[in-house]
Amino acid sequence: MRPNRTIHFASDNYASVHPEVLAAMAGADGGHEPAYGADAVTAAFDEAIRATFGEHAVGFPVFNGTGANVTSLLALSPRWGGGVIASEHAHIHNDEGGAPEKVGGLKVLELPAPDGRIIPAQLDRYAPDLGDEHRAQPLVLSLTQSTEVGTVYSVAEITALVDAAHARGIKVHVDGARIANAAATLGVSLKDACGGADVLSFGGTKNGAMLGEAVVVLNPELADSLGHDLPYVRKQTMQLGSKMRYVSAQLTALMTAVDEAGDPLWLRNARHANTTATYLRQELEPLEQRGIVRFTQPTQANAVFVEMPRALADEVRKAYRFYDWKPGRSDETVEVRLMCAWDTSGAACDAFAAAAFASAGIGA
Ligand SMILES: Cc1ncc(COP(=O)(O)O)c(C=O)c1O
Secondary structure, eight states: OOOOOOOOSSOGGGSOOOHHHHHHHHHHOSSOOOSTTOSHHHHHHHHHHHHHHOTTOEEEEESOHHHHHHHHHHHHSOTTOOEEEEETTOHHHHSSTTHHHHTTOOEEEEEOOTTSOOOGGGGGGTGGGTTOTTSOOEEEEEEESSOTTSOOOOHHHHHHHHHHHHHTTOEEEEEETTHHHHHHHHTSOTTGGGTTOSEEEEEOGGGTOSSOEEEEEOOHHHHHHHHHHHHHHHHHTTOOOTTTHHHHHHHHHHHHOBOTTOOBHHHHHHHHHHHHHHHHHHHHHHHHHTTSOEEOSOOOSSEEEEEEEHHHHHHHTTTOOOEEEEEOSSTTEEEEEEEOOTTOOHHHHHHHHHHHHHHHTOOO
Protein backbone atom coordinates (compact mmCIF):
# COMPACT_ATOMS: atom_id res chain seq x y z
CA MET A 1 0.00 0.00 0.00
CA ARG A 2 1.39 3.41 -0.94
CA PRO A 3 1.09 5.90 1.92
CA ASN A 4 -1.15 8.87 1.27
CA ARG A 5 1.40 11.66 1.67
CA THR A 6 0.67 15.37 1.35
CA ILE A 7 1.57 16.88 -2.02
CA HIS A 8 3.81 19.84 -1.24
CA PHE A 9 4.83 22.76 -3.45
CA ALA A 10 8.45 23.08 -2.40
CA SER A 11 10.18 21.30 -5.24
CA ASP A 12 9.75 18.83 -8.03
CA ASN A 13 12.39 16.90 -6.08
CA TYR A 14 9.73 16.16 -3.47
CA ALA A 15 7.80 14.05 -5.98
CA SER A 16 7.60 10.29 -6.16
CA VAL A 17 9.18 8.10 -8.79
CA HIS A 18 6.99 7.56 -11.84
CA PRO A 19 5.72 3.95 -12.00
CA GLU A 20 7.09 3.52 -15.54
CA VAL A 21 10.53 4.49 -14.25
CA LEU A 22 10.25 2.02 -11.40
CA ALA A 23 9.16 -0.65 -13.89
CA ALA A 24 12.19 0.12 -16.05
CA MET A 25 14.46 -0.24 -13.03
CA ALA A 26 12.82 -3.54 -12.19
CA GLY A 27 13.35 -4.59 -15.81
CA ALA A 28 17.05 -3.78 -15.49
CA ASP A 29 17.27 -5.84 -12.31
CA GLY A 30 18.22 -9.50 -11.94
CA GLY A 31 21.40 -11.37 -12.69
CA HIS A 32 24.78 -9.85 -13.30
CA GLU A 33 25.70 -7.14 -15.79
CA PRO A 34 29.12 -5.59 -16.37
CA ALA A 35 29.68 -2.55 -14.14
CA TYR A 36 30.53 1.08 -14.90
CA GLY A 37 28.37 1.36 -17.99
CA ALA A 38 29.60 -1.62 -19.98
CA ASP A 39 26.15 -3.19 -19.64
CA ALA A 40 23.32 -3.85 -22.07
CA VAL A 41 20.98 -1.39 -20.34
CA THR A 42 23.47 1.46 -20.80
CA ALA A 43 23.93 0.41 -24.44
CA ALA A 44 20.18 0.95 -24.84
CA PHE A 45 20.58 4.34 -23.11
CA ASP A 46 23.31 5.27 -25.63
CA GLU A 47 20.93 4.38 -28.45
CA ALA A 48 18.11 6.43 -26.88
CA ILE A 49 20.46 9.42 -26.54
CA ARG A 50 21.30 9.22 -30.26
CA ALA A 51 17.62 8.88 -31.18
CA THR A 52 16.70 11.84 -28.98
CA PHE A 53 19.60 14.24 -29.48
CA GLY A 54 21.06 13.29 -32.86
CA GLU A 55 23.22 10.50 -34.23
CA HIS A 56 26.47 12.08 -32.98
CA ALA A 57 25.24 12.78 -29.45
CA VAL A 58 27.06 11.04 -26.61
CA GLY A 59 25.59 10.69 -23.12
CA PHE A 60 27.13 10.01 -19.73
CA PRO A 61 24.80 9.04 -16.88
CA VAL A 62 25.54 10.72 -13.56
CA PHE A 63 23.89 10.83 -10.15
CA ASN A 64 22.67 14.39 -9.67
CA GLY A 65 22.31 17.83 -11.18
CA THR A 66 25.23 19.46 -9.43
CA GLY A 67 27.43 16.62 -10.62
CA ALA A 68 26.12 16.93 -14.17
CA ASN A 69 26.80 20.66 -14.17
CA VAL A 70 30.30 20.53 -12.70
CA THR A 71 31.26 17.63 -14.96
CA SER A 72 29.91 19.45 -18.04
CA LEU A 73 31.62 22.73 -17.18
CA LEU A 74 34.94 21.07 -16.46
CA ALA A 75 34.80 19.20 -19.75
CA LEU A 76 34.08 22.42 -21.63
CA SER A 77 36.78 24.50 -19.92
CA PRO A 78 40.38 24.40 -21.11
CA ARG A 79 43.09 23.93 -18.46
CA TRP A 80 43.88 27.64 -18.57
CA GLY A 81 40.24 28.74 -18.68
CA GLY A 82 37.88 28.68 -15.77
CA GLY A 83 35.43 31.54 -16.19
CA VAL A 84 31.80 30.48 -16.56
CA ILE A 85 29.28 33.17 -17.42
CA ALA A 86 25.88 32.57 -15.84
CA SER A 87 22.81 34.44 -14.67
CA GLU A 88 22.45 35.87 -11.18
CA HIS A 89 19.87 33.16 -10.48
CA ALA A 90 21.96 30.26 -11.79
CA HIS A 91 21.86 27.11 -9.73
CA ILE A 92 25.60 26.72 -10.31
CA HIS A 93 26.04 30.18 -8.74
CA ASN A 94 23.69 30.05 -5.76
CA ASP A 95 22.71 26.50 -4.97
CA GLU A 96 25.61 24.16 -5.52
CA GLY A 97 27.54 24.93 -2.36
CA GLY A 98 30.40 26.37 -4.37
CA ALA A 99 30.97 23.00 -6.07
CA PRO A 100 31.91 24.58 -9.43
CA GLU A 101 34.55 26.60 -7.58
CA LYS A 102 35.71 23.96 -5.11
CA VAL A 103 35.51 20.82 -7.21
CA GLY A 104 35.89 22.37 -10.65
CA GLY A 105 38.27 25.23 -9.90
CA LEU A 106 35.88 27.37 -11.93
CA LYS A 107 34.79 30.96 -11.37
CA VAL A 108 31.19 31.90 -12.00
CA LEU A 109 30.91 35.26 -13.76
CA GLU A 110 27.51 36.68 -12.93
CA LEU A 111 25.13 38.54 -15.23
CA PRO A 112 21.93 40.26 -14.12
CA ALA A 113 18.85 38.48 -15.42
CA PRO A 114 15.69 39.64 -13.63
CA ASP A 115 13.52 37.06 -15.39
CA GLY A 116 16.21 34.38 -15.46
CA ARG A 117 17.11 34.88 -19.12
CA ILE A 118 20.38 36.28 -20.43
CA ILE A 119 20.32 38.25 -23.68
CA PRO A 120 23.11 38.17 -26.31
CA ALA A 121 24.30 41.76 -25.77
CA GLN A 122 25.11 40.93 -22.15
CA LEU A 123 27.97 38.71 -23.30
CA ASP A 124 29.87 41.93 -24.05
CA ARG A 125 30.18 42.47 -20.29
CA TYR A 126 33.00 39.91 -20.15
CA ALA A 127 34.34 40.28 -23.71
CA PRO A 128 37.19 42.62 -22.66
CA ASP A 129 38.50 39.89 -20.35
CA LEU A 130 39.19 37.57 -23.27
CA GLY A 131 42.92 37.47 -23.87
CA ASP A 132 43.76 39.28 -20.60
CA GLU A 133 45.90 36.91 -18.55
CA HIS A 134 44.86 38.69 -15.35
CA ARG A 135 41.23 37.71 -15.84
CA ALA A 136 39.46 34.37 -15.57
CA GLN A 137 38.83 33.58 -19.21
CA PRO A 138 35.09 33.70 -19.94
CA LEU A 139 35.12 30.74 -22.29
CA VAL A 140 31.92 29.01 -21.23
CA LEU A 141 28.35 30.27 -20.94
CA SER A 142 26.01 28.25 -18.72
CA LEU A 143 22.34 29.00 -19.23
CA THR A 144 19.38 27.30 -17.61
CA GLN A 145 16.37 26.06 -19.60
CA SER A 146 13.74 26.33 -18.14
CA THR A 147 15.22 29.00 -15.89
CA GLU A 148 15.43 28.98 -12.12
CA VAL A 149 12.52 31.43 -11.98
CA GLY A 150 10.20 29.36 -14.15
CA THR A 151 10.64 31.22 -17.42
CA VAL A 152 11.55 29.62 -20.74
CA TYR A 153 13.87 30.86 -23.48
CA SER A 154 12.02 30.66 -26.80
CA VAL A 155 13.84 28.70 -29.48
CA ALA A 156 14.71 31.99 -31.21
CA GLU A 157 16.03 33.49 -27.96
CA ILE A 158 18.18 30.55 -26.98
CA THR A 159 19.46 30.09 -30.52
CA ALA A 160 20.44 33.76 -30.74
CA LEU A 161 22.22 33.54 -27.38
CA VAL A 162 24.09 30.37 -28.34
CA ASP A 163 25.07 31.87 -31.70
CA ALA A 164 26.28 35.06 -30.02
CA ALA A 165 28.39 33.02 -27.60
CA HIS A 166 29.86 30.89 -30.36
CA ALA A 167 30.66 34.01 -32.39
CA ARG A 168 32.77 35.18 -29.42
CA GLY A 169 34.52 31.81 -29.04
CA ILE A 170 32.45 30.91 -25.97
CA LYS A 171 31.14 27.35 -25.58
CA VAL A 172 27.64 26.83 -24.25
CA HIS A 173 26.34 24.58 -21.50
CA VAL A 174 22.64 24.18 -20.75
CA ASP A 175 21.64 23.36 -17.19
CA GLY A 176 18.69 21.24 -18.19
CA ALA A 177 17.51 20.09 -14.79
CA ARG A 178 14.11 21.09 -16.24
CA ILE A 179 14.81 20.87 -19.97
CA ALA A 180 11.75 18.63 -20.32
CA ASN A 181 9.52 21.38 -18.94
CA ALA A 182 10.98 23.87 -21.40
CA ALA A 183 10.56 21.54 -24.38
CA ALA A 184 6.98 20.77 -23.35
CA THR A 185 6.17 24.49 -23.16
CA LEU A 186 7.80 25.22 -26.50
CA GLY A 187 6.30 22.17 -28.20
CA VAL A 188 9.70 21.16 -29.55
CA SER A 189 12.16 18.31 -29.07
CA LEU A 190 14.56 18.20 -26.12
CA LYS A 191 17.34 18.92 -28.58
CA ASP A 192 15.66 21.96 -30.13
CA ALA A 193 14.95 23.40 -26.69
CA CYS A 194 18.75 23.69 -26.33
CA GLY A 195 19.14 25.96 -29.36
CA GLY A 196 22.41 24.53 -30.66
CA ALA A 197 24.24 24.46 -27.30
CA ASP A 198 27.32 22.28 -26.94
CA VAL A 199 26.64 20.27 -23.80
CA LEU A 200 23.47 19.60 -21.83
CA SER A 201 22.94 18.56 -18.24
CA PHE A 202 19.91 16.41 -19.03
CA GLY A 203 17.66 16.29 -15.99
CA GLY A 204 15.80 13.17 -14.98
CA THR A 205 15.24 13.50 -11.25
CA LYS A 206 12.71 16.36 -11.41
CA ASN A 207 10.95 14.68 -14.33
CA GLY A 208 9.92 11.44 -12.60
CA ALA A 209 13.20 9.59 -12.16
CA MET A 210 14.38 8.25 -8.80
CA LEU A 211 17.82 9.76 -9.30
CA GLY A 212 19.74 10.28 -12.43
CA GLU A 213 20.84 12.88 -14.92
CA ALA A 214 23.17 12.73 -17.89
CA VAL A 215 25.87 14.88 -19.41
CA VAL A 216 25.06 14.95 -23.12
CA VAL A 217 27.46 16.24 -25.75
CA LEU A 218 25.17 17.77 -28.36
CA ASN A 219 27.66 19.45 -30.70
CA PRO A 220 28.83 16.86 -33.28
CA GLU A 221 32.11 18.75 -33.65
CA LEU A 222 32.89 18.16 -29.98
CA ALA A 223 31.66 14.58 -29.84
CA ASP A 224 35.08 13.03 -30.36
CA SER A 225 37.11 15.26 -28.07
CA LEU A 226 34.61 15.52 -25.23
CA GLY A 227 33.56 11.92 -25.75
CA HIS A 228 37.18 11.06 -25.08
CA ASP A 229 37.58 13.35 -22.05
CA LEU A 230 34.29 12.94 -20.25
CA PRO A 231 34.76 9.41 -18.87
CA TYR A 232 37.85 10.66 -17.01
CA VAL A 233 36.25 13.91 -15.88
CA ARG A 234 33.15 12.05 -14.67
CA LYS A 235 35.29 9.70 -12.60
CA GLN A 236 37.22 12.59 -11.10
CA THR A 237 34.01 14.40 -10.19
CA MET A 238 32.87 11.19 -8.45
CA GLN A 239 29.87 10.83 -10.74
CA LEU A 240 30.77 7.43 -12.23
CA GLY A 241 28.26 4.90 -10.95
CA SER A 242 29.34 1.30 -10.80
CA LYS A 243 25.83 -0.14 -11.05
CA MET A 244 25.12 2.26 -13.87
CA ARG A 245 22.39 0.16 -15.39
CA TYR A 246 19.90 1.42 -12.81
CA VAL A 247 20.50 5.08 -13.71
CA SER A 248 20.56 4.31 -17.44
CA ALA A 249 17.26 2.45 -17.20
CA GLN A 250 15.53 5.46 -15.68
CA LEU A 251 16.72 7.93 -18.28
CA THR A 252 15.96 5.52 -21.11
CA ALA A 253 12.42 5.14 -19.81
CA LEU A 254 11.96 8.93 -19.81
CA MET A 255 13.18 9.11 -23.41
CA THR A 256 11.53 6.03 -24.89
CA ALA A 257 8.46 4.89 -22.91
CA VAL A 258 5.55 6.10 -25.04
CA ASP A 259 1.81 6.11 -24.41
CA GLU A 260 -0.94 5.26 -26.93
CA ALA A 261 -0.55 8.72 -28.46
CA GLY A 262 3.17 8.11 -28.95
CA ASP A 263 4.20 10.71 -26.36
CA PRO A 264 7.38 9.87 -24.45
CA LEU A 265 7.37 9.83 -20.67
CA TRP A 266 9.51 12.99 -20.36
CA LEU A 267 6.89 14.93 -22.31
CA ARG A 268 3.91 13.51 -20.47
CA ASN A 269 5.46 14.26 -17.09
CA ALA A 270 6.62 17.75 -17.99
CA ARG A 271 3.35 18.69 -19.66
CA HIS A 272 1.44 17.64 -16.58
CA ALA A 273 3.71 19.62 -14.25
CA ASN A 274 3.49 22.71 -16.45
CA THR A 275 -0.28 22.53 -16.87
CA THR A 276 -0.71 22.09 -13.14
CA ALA A 277 1.40 25.16 -12.39
CA THR A 278 -0.78 27.22 -14.74
CA TYR A 279 -3.84 25.84 -12.96
CA LEU A 280 -2.41 26.66 -9.53
CA ARG A 281 -1.76 30.21 -10.64
CA GLN A 282 -5.33 30.55 -11.89
CA GLU A 283 -6.56 29.25 -8.56
CA LEU A 284 -4.59 31.96 -6.75
CA GLU A 285 -5.66 34.77 -9.07
CA PRO A 286 -8.55 35.90 -6.79
CA LEU A 287 -5.91 36.74 -4.19
CA GLU A 288 -4.07 38.85 -6.73
CA GLN A 289 -7.30 40.56 -7.79
CA ARG A 290 -7.83 41.56 -4.16
CA GLY A 291 -4.29 42.94 -3.98
CA ILE A 292 -3.21 40.36 -1.40
CA VAL A 293 -0.55 38.65 -3.53
CA ARG A 294 1.44 39.65 -6.61
CA PHE A 295 2.79 37.28 -9.25
CA THR A 296 6.43 38.17 -9.86
CA GLN A 297 7.30 36.05 -12.90
CA PRO A 298 5.38 34.65 -15.83
CA THR A 299 4.47 31.00 -15.35
CA GLN A 300 5.98 29.42 -18.44
CA ALA A 301 7.00 26.06 -17.00
CA ASN A 302 6.18 24.34 -13.69
CA ALA A 303 6.73 27.11 -11.15
CA VAL A 304 4.66 29.95 -9.77
CA PHE A 305 6.54 32.85 -8.19
CA VAL A 306 4.39 35.02 -6.00
CA GLU A 307 4.93 37.74 -3.43
CA MET A 308 2.65 37.53 -0.40
CA PRO A 309 2.44 38.79 3.16
CA ARG A 310 4.86 36.87 5.39
CA ALA A 311 2.02 36.18 7.81
CA LEU A 312 0.01 34.53 5.03
CA ALA A 313 2.98 32.44 3.89
CA ASP A 314 3.67 31.31 7.46
CA GLU A 315 0.04 30.33 7.98
CA VAL A 316 -0.19 28.29 4.76
CA ARG A 317 3.16 26.70 5.58
CA LYS A 318 1.55 25.00 8.58
CA ALA A 319 0.05 22.58 6.05
CA TYR A 320 2.27 22.86 2.96
CA ARG A 321 5.99 23.13 2.36
CA PHE A 322 7.31 25.68 -0.11
CA TYR A 323 10.41 27.82 -0.31
CA ASP A 324 10.95 31.50 0.25
CA TRP A 325 12.76 32.80 -2.82
CA LYS A 326 13.73 36.27 -1.64
CA PRO A 327 12.45 39.09 0.53
CA GLY A 328 9.46 40.97 -0.84
CA ARG A 329 9.30 44.66 -1.61
CA SER A 330 8.45 45.45 2.01
CA ASP A 331 9.54 43.90 5.30
CA GLU A 332 6.08 42.37 5.67
CA THR A 333 6.19 40.49 2.38
CA VAL A 334 8.13 37.59 0.93
CA GLU A 335 8.46 36.17 -2.58
CA VAL A 336 7.86 32.43 -2.57
CA ARG A 337 8.30 29.71 -5.16
CA LEU A 338 5.52 27.18 -5.68
CA MET A 339 6.66 24.23 -7.72
CA CYS A 340 4.53 21.57 -9.39
CA ALA A 341 5.71 18.10 -10.34
CA TRP A 342 4.60 15.25 -12.56
CA ASP A 343 2.42 13.98 -9.72
CA THR A 344 0.94 17.26 -8.45
CA SER A 345 -2.83 16.91 -8.79
CA GLY A 346 -5.43 19.57 -9.47
CA ALA A 347 -7.03 18.56 -6.17
CA ALA A 348 -3.75 19.37 -4.38
CA CYS A 349 -3.81 22.83 -6.00
CA ASP A 350 -7.44 23.31 -4.93
CA ALA A 351 -6.56 22.39 -1.36
CA PHE A 352 -3.53 24.70 -1.36
CA ALA A 353 -5.60 27.59 -2.71
CA ALA A 354 -8.32 26.92 -0.12
CA ALA A 355 -5.68 27.05 2.62
CA ALA A 356 -4.39 30.35 1.21
CA PHE A 357 -7.89 31.84 1.03
CA ALA A 358 -8.67 30.72 4.58
CA SER A 359 -5.39 32.16 5.83
CA ALA A 360 -6.16 35.43 4.06
CA GLY A 361 -9.57 35.47 5.72
CA ILE A 362 -11.59 35.24 2.52
CA GLY A 363 -13.85 32.56 1.10
CA ALA A 364 -12.94 30.90 -2.18
C1 LIG B 1 18.27 24.68 -12.13
C2 LIG B 1 18.79 23.49 -11.38
N1 LIG B 1 19.92 22.91 -11.78
C3 LIG B 1 20.39 21.81 -11.18
C4 LIG B 1 19.72 21.24 -10.11
C5 LIG B 1 20.21 19.94 -9.58
O1 LIG B 1 20.61 19.90 -8.31
P1 LIG B 1 20.95 18.58 -7.49
O2 LIG B 1 22.42 18.52 -7.42
O3 LIG B 1 20.32 18.84 -6.19
O4 LIG B 1 20.40 17.38 -8.20
C6 LIG B 1 18.58 21.86 -9.62
C7 LIG B 1 17.89 21.31 -8.43
O5 LIG B 1 17.21 21.96 -7.70
C8 LIG B 1 18.08 23.00 -10.27
O6 LIG B 1 16.97 23.60 -9.86
